[in-house]
Amino acid sequence: MIRFAVLGSGSSGNCSVVSMGHDHVLIDIGLSARQIEQRLESIGLVADQISAVVLTHEHSDHTCGLDVFLRKRAGLPVFATSHTCAVVKEGLRRQPKWQVFHAGDAFAVGTFEVESFSVPHDAVDPVGFVFRGEGLGLGSLSDTGHVTHLIRERLRDLDALHVEANYDEMLLQNDRKRPWATKQRISSRHGHLSNTQAADLVAEVASERLRWVVLNHLSKDCNNAPLAGGEVGKALRQRGLDQVTVHCASQKTPLPFLEIRPPAPACSDALAADSTGRDQAGAARSQQSHHSSPARGLQEDPSPFVHQILPLTEYVQQEWGFEN
Numbered sequence: 001m002i003r004f005a006v007l008g009s010g011s012s013g014n015c016s017v018v019s020m021g022h023d024h025v026l027i028d029i030g031l032s033a034r035q036i037e038q039r040l041e042s043i044g045l046v047a048d049q050i051s052a053v054v055l056t057h058e059h060s061d062h063t064c065g066l067d068v069f070l071r072k073r074a075g076l077p078v079f080a081t082s083h084t085c086a087v088v089k090e091g092l093r094r095q096p097k098w099q100v101f102h103a104g105d106a107f108a109v110g111t112f113e114v115e116s117f118s119v120p121h122d123a124v125d126p127v128g129f130v131f132r133g134e135g136l137g138l139g140s141l142s143d144t145g146h147v148t149h150l151i152r153e154r155l156r157d158l159d160a161l162h163v164e165a166n167y168d169e170m171l172l173q174n175d176r177k178r179p180w181a182t183k184q185r186i187s188s189r190h191g192h193l194s195n196t197q198a199a200d201l202v203a204e205v206a207s208e209r210l211r212w213v214v215l216n217h218l219s220k221d222c223n224n225a226p227l228a229g230g231e232v233g234k235a236l237r238q239r240g241l242d243q244v245t246v247h248c249a250s251q252k253t254p255l256p257f258l259e260i261r262p263p264a265p266a267c268s269d270a271l272a273a274d275s276t277g278r279d280q281a282g283a284a285r286s287q288q289s290h291h292s293s294p295a296r297g298l299q300e301d302p303s304p305f306v307h308q309i310l311p312l313t314e315y316v317q318q319e320w321g322f323e324n
């Protein structure tokens with residue numbers, strides 16, 4: 001079983017955890033060490049259980065917690081491309097056990113097999129990841145300016161997706177806080193993904209295997225969970241993929257563990273039905289995929305599309321910051 005939780009996501013900081021067995025791996029570490037410790041506890045983990053960190057890129061909203069987190073965990077393995085490592089290590093008072101790879105490499109992190117792939121973003125060497133284990137696959141794509149053929153191929157036919165949906169195009173266009181140059185940067189081919197880009201990507205790569213999608217890095221001013229979740233959910237419905245639930249990560253509130261489980265061993269009936277075996281395996285997987293615990297603010301909706309609806313204040317009380 002693979003479990004995945006978002007400790008926090010947005011322009012002020014990004015950190016999520018992917019777990020399998022005793023392996024608990026942080027994807028990015030862009031919250032304060034204290035916040036990470038507190039939020040891990042809220043989802044049933046303690047920080048000393050973290051076995052490794054993988055970095056997507058060097059921007060501070062993805063790396064700012066690393067230095068203090070290492071204070072008590074000096075030997076922690078941190079996986080990064082050589083270019084990302086070179087930038088991040090400059091800002092650290094103490095060094096982790098760096099595990100350097102090249103974008104495109106596959107490598108082991110504990111019992112996970114991890115595939116990395118390049119993404120277009122204004123960082124030195126940004127990457128996305130696919131985590132595999134027990135026959136399952138989880139794709140993770142954060143800051144990305146546009147969807148490339150490589151991204152589509154890497155994220156195709158997985159069991160779960162963690163994908164950026166940074167902004168609603170109309171809200172960004174009408175936003176009065178951001179200078180024109182910042183808006184240009186966000187929407188550029190090396191900026192961030194819009195809801196529409198995320199929806200097109202998810203709908204294209206999804207198969208009947210896909211159980212859930214978590215949308216990340218939602219802009220506090222230029223997006224919200226109903227808009228982002230609604231657009232991605234609609235795109236999946238149009239493809240007839242009603243088994244998929246869509247969740248939105250938030251900046252302030254952790255999104256508790258979601259699970260994907262291996263398919264149950266095929267019964268004799270399923271083995272006999274050659275032409276329908278895949279569908280039955282998919283149905284079994286569907287029955288076994290569920291939340292490990294009820295998510296705070298996440299209602300069990302009778303519809304297949306579940307959005308984490310946050311109080312409006314979640315989006316209007318935070319200080320304005322540039323999208324990183």
Ligand SMILES: [Zn+2]
Nearest residue numbers: 059123143324
């Ligand atoms: Zn970034």
Ligand SMILES: [Zn+2]
Nearest residue numbers: 059061143324
């Ligand atoms: Zn970012």
